Amino acid sequence: MKILVAVKRVVDYNVKVRVKSDNSGVDIANVKMSMNPFDEIAVEEAVRLKEAGIATEVVAVSAGPSQCQETLRTALAIGADRAILVESNAELQPLAVAKILKSLVDKEQAQIMILGKQAIDDDSNQTGQMLAALLDIPQATFASKLVVADGKASVTREVDGGLETIAISIPAVITTDLRLNEPRYVTLPNIMKAKKKTLEIIKPEDLGIDIAPRLKTIKVEEPPKRSAGVMVADVAALVEKLKNEAKVI
Amino acid sequence: MAALVIAEHDNLSLKAATLNAVAAALQCSSEVDILVCGHNTDVVAQAASQIAGARKVLQVEAPSLADQLAEPLAAQILSLASQYTHILAPATANGKNVLPRVAAKLDVAQLSDVTKVISPDTFERPIYAGNAIATVQSGDSLKVITVRTTGFDPVLATGGTAVIEKLAADVVASNSSSSSFVGRELTKSDRPELTAAKIIVSGGRGLGSGDKYQELIVPLADTLGAALGASRAAVDAGYVSNDYQVGQTGKIVAPQLYVAVGISGAIQHLAGMKDSKVIVAINKDPEAPIFSVADYGLVADLFAAVPELTKALA
Numbered sequence: 001m002k003i004l005v006a007v008k009r010v011v012d013y014n015v016k017v018r019v020k021s022d023n024s025g026v027d028i029a030n031v032k033m034s035m036n037p038f039d040e041i042a043v044e045e046a047v048r049l050k051e052a053g054i055a056t057e058v059v060a061v062s063a064g065p066s067q068c069q070e071t072l073r074t075a076l077a078i079g080a081d082r083a084i085l086v087e088s089n090a091e092l093q094p095l096a097v098a099k100i101l102k103s104l105v106d107k108e109q110a111q112i113m114i115l116g117k118q119a120i121d122d123d124s125n126q127t128g129q130m131l132a133a134l135l136d137i138p139q140a141t142f143a144s145k146l147v148v149a150d151g152k153a154s155v156t157r158e159v160d161g162g163l164e165t166i167a168i169s170i171p172a173v174i175t176t177d178l179r180l181n182e183p184r185y186v187t188l189p190n191i192m193k194a195k196k197k198t199l200e201i202i203k204p205e206d207l208g209i210d211i212a213p214r215l216k217t218i219k220v221e222e223p224p225k226r227s228a229g230v231m232v233a234d235v236a237a238l239v240e241k242l243k244n245e246a247k248v249i
Numbered sequence: 250m251a252a253l254v255i256a257e258h259d260n261l262s263l264k265a266a267t268l269n270a271v272a273a274a275l276q277c278s279s280e281v282d283i284l285v286c287g288h289n290t291d292v293v294a295q296a297a298s299q300i301a302g303a304r305k306v307l308q309v310e311a312p313s314l315a316d317q318l319a320e321p322l323a324a325q326i327l328s329l330a331s332q333y334t335h336i337l338a339p340a341t342a343n344g345k346n347v348l349p350r351v352a353a354k355l356d357v358a359q360l361s362d363v364t365k366v367i368s369p370d371t372f373e374r375p376i377y378a379g380n381a382i383a384t385v386q387s388g389d390s391l392k393v394i395t396v397r398t399t400g401f402d403p404v405l406a407t408g409g410t411a412v413i414e415k416l417a418a419d420v421v422a423s424n425s426s427s428s429s430f431v432g433r434e435l436t437k438s439d440r441p442e443l444t445a446a447k448i449i450v451s452g453g454r455g456l457g458s459g460d461k462y463q464e465l466i467v468p469l470a471d472t473l474g475a476a477l478g479a480s481r482a483a484v485d486a487g488y489v490s491n492d493y494q495v496g497q498t499g500k501i502v503a504p505q506l507y508v509a510v511g512i513s514g515a516i517q518h519l520a521g522m523k524d525s526k527v528i529v530a531i532n533k534d535p536e537a538p539i540f541s542v543a544d545y546g547l548v549a550d551l552f553a554a555v556p557e558l559t560k561a562l563a
Contacts, residue, residue: 016516017377026381038498094349095358118498122376124361129319129349138428139319141346144491154431158491159342160444160500161435166318169427178481178498179491214358218371218384226523229544235557238529241545246527248448248506249473249562 001148001170003055004110005046005080006101007039007062009071010121023219035071038116040078041176044183045146046114047079054148057081059108063100065089069199076194077186083199088211090204094122096211098130103207105135110171112153117142117175128175138168142177251280251304252335255326256297257343260287260315263296265445266339268403271300273396275404276366277335280304283411286325288315294413301405311418316430317343321419323350328419330355330391334369340395340501341444348393357389362501364400378497378520398444399503399524436492438477443493446476448506451495451522452488453480455511455532455551459488465555466510472562478502478522480512496521511551514539531555 011017012032020027035043049055060075062068063086072083086100105113113135118125132139140146140155144163147154148170156165158177204211232238242249252274257264267283274281283297286309294308307329313321326347330336336351338344340362352359364382365373371386372394443449450473452466462483470477478500479493495502497520507525512518514530514537522528523542530543531551540546547554 011377013517017380019381026377093358095353095356098353120378120497123378123497124359125345126349126352126359126361129346130353130359132319133323133350133353139346139350140428141319142342157342159433160492162433162490162492163435164316164433165431166316167429167431177491179485214389215360215385215387218386220376220381220383223375223379223382226542228541229528229546231540231546231548234549235547235554235561238545238547238558239561242506242527242529246506246544248527 001055001112002057002059002108002110003046003049003112003114004059004061004105004108005042005075006113006115006127007043007060007071007075008036008116008119009033009062009064009068010036010119013037013120019220019222023221025217025220033067035074036116036119038118038176040183041178041180042114042116043075043078043080044181045176048181049148050079055112059084059110061086061101061104063088063092063097072199073194074186076197076199077190078184082197085199085201086204086207087201088204090211091213092211093213093215094124094126095130095214096209097127098134099209100204100207100211101127101131102134103209112148112170113173115173115175117177128173132173135171135173137171137173139173140166140168141175143174144177144179146174146180250278250334251282251332252278252337253329253333254281254283255336255338255344255347256283256285256293257339257341258285258287258290258293260290260293263293265403265442266341266398267297268300268406269398269401270337270339270396271302272401272404273363273366273394274335274337275302277369277392282307284309284326284329286314286322287317288312296406298411298413299407299409300411301408303409303411306411306413307416308413309416309418314418318428318430319347319350320428322347323354324419326351327354333391335392335394337394337396340397344395348395352393355391355393357391357393358387359393359395360385360387361395362397363394364397378516379523380516397501399501436490440470441476443476443478443495443500444502446502446504448473448475449478449502449504450475450508450510451478451480451512452483452510453512454482454486456483456488462488465551469508469555469559472559480515480518509539509543510555512539513537514542
C-alpha cells in the first residue's frame with residue numbers, strides 16, 4: 001500500500017510575523033522557514049505505517065517555490081522514500097493545491113493520503129477535505145489515532161466535545177491533529193541518506209491543472225492592539241479591580 | 250439570492266454557535282435559511298424556526314445523517330447549493346470538517362474563519378494565528394464560509410417565525426457506506442460550553458500536574474460558574490483532555506472574563522483568547538508574554554494565590 005503525504009513550507013511557528021508597511025501581506029523575507037508542524041506529524045505517521053509493515057512506500061509531495069525542496073528533504077530524512085515537488089512561484093490556494101494533489105494521487109495510485117489539518121500560515125484547514133472531495137473518497141479529519149487493517153482505517157478524531165471514532169474504507173484522506181504522534185528528531189546520518197533519495201520536480205502545467213487563485217487579497221493589516229493592563233500587588237487587589245473596575249464578577 | 254446556514258446540533262439540541270453563523274449570514278443576504286440535517290431532529294428544527302431573522306428551516310432526516318459524517322452531510326448540502334449565493338457554517342469541528350468538501354465539489358474557494366463581513370463578496374479573516382488580518386474578496390459566484398463565532402454577536406434565539414420544510418434525504422447520501430460511525434467519548438460536564446461561556450478559567454503547564462489542575466483550577470471555576478480551559482502544553486502533558494484546549498488550533502473563545510493560571514502565553518494560545526473582554530493572568534514569571542495582553546496581571550506563586558482567590562470570591 002502506497003502512502004502519499006503532503007508537506008508545506010511555512011514561516012516557522014516560533015516567528016512572530018510582521019505585516020508589510022504597504023499592507024500587501026506579511027513580510028517573510030529573511031524569516032526562518034520550516035515544515036508546517038501538522039505536516040511533520042503526517043510524515044511521521046506515514047513512516048510509522050511503513051515501519052509497521054502496513055505501507056510499502058511513502059511518497060512526500062509539496063507544491064510551491066524551489067526552496068520547498070528543503071522541506072521535502074526533511075520529509076525524506078524522517079523516512080519518506082521519495083519526493084515530488086510541483087514547482088510554482090504563483091500563489092497557491094487550498095483548492096489549487098487539492099487539485100495538484102489529486103492528479104498526483106491518480107498518477108501514483110496511492111491508497112492513503114495523510115495531510116496536516118491546517119497550515120499555520122493561512123490557517124485555512126481545507127486542503128485535506130477538498131482532496132477527499134475531488135477524489136470522491138472518505139475523509140477522517142483531526143486524527144489523534146489511526147489504525148489501518150483489513151482495507152479499513154479506524155480513526156479517532158478530536159472534536160468539540162472530546163473524541164469520536166469512525167471507520168472509513170481505503171482509499172481515504174486523513175488529516176492530522178497535534179496528538180497523533182510525536183515526530184522523531186532527524187539524525188545526521190538520515191539527513192545524509194535523504195540527500196541521495198529521488199526528488200522529482202514537475203510543473204503544474206505538466207499536470208494540466210488550473211491553479212488560478214479564487215480569492216483576492218485586498219489588504220493585510222495588523223490586528224487591533226490590546227494594550228497591556230496593570231499589575232496588581234496581591235489577590236485582594238485583584239478581586240477589588242474585578243468587582244469595582246472591570247465589573248465582571 | 251439567499252444564504253444557507255448549516256445548523257450545529259447533536260440531534261438533541263441546537264448549539265449556540267448557529268446563532269453567530271446566522272448573524273454573519275444576515276450580513277450577506279436578507280434571506281437566510283437554516284439546514285438541519287440529522288436523525289430525530291424535531292426539537293432542533295423547532296428551535297431553529299425560532300431564530301430571529303430566519304426565513305425557513307429545511308429539515309432533512311436520515312439515519313445516515315445522525316452522526317454528522319462529512320460524506321453524506323456534504324452530499325445533502327450540495328443537493329441544495331444551487332439555490333443559494335452563500336453557504337455558511339460555524340467554524341466548529343463539524344463545520345470545518347464538512348464545508349471544504351462542499352466547496353471543492355462546487356469548484357469554489359472556501360473562506361475559513363471569517364470574522365467580519367465587509368460586503369457580500371468581501372470578508373475579513375485572521376491569518377498567522379491572528380497576528381495579521383486579511384481582507385479577501387471572492388470571485389466565485391457561490392461563497393462557502395466558515396464563521397468564527399467570536400467575530401459576530403449572536404442573533405436572538407427566539408422571536409423568529411420561520412416555517413419548517415421537511416425534505417427527503419438525498420438517496421446517494423443515505424446509501425453512502427464508505428464511512429461509518431463507531432463511537433464517541435465526550436467529556437461529560439454540567440459546566441457552560443467553552444465557546445459560549447461568560448467566564449473561563451484556564452490552566453497551563455505551570456500547574457505541574459493534572460492533580461493540581463483538579464485541585465486548584467476546578468474549585469475556582471466552580472466558584473465563578475466558569476467553563477474550564479487549558480493551554481496546549483497542559484493538554485499535551487495530559488493534565489486534561491483535548492476538548493479543553495484554547496488556541497490557534499483548539500477553541501477560539503471570547504468570554505467576558507478569562508483567567509489564565511500558570512500559562513506563559515505562547516502566540517498559539519493568545520490567538521485563541523485575546524479577544525476576551527477582561528483577561529486576568531496569574532504567573533510567577535514577570536516576563537511571561539501573557540502579561541502583555543492581560544488587563545490585570547498578578548505575579549505570584551499560583552499554588553498560594555489561586556486558593557486565596559477562590560476563597561476571596563466564595
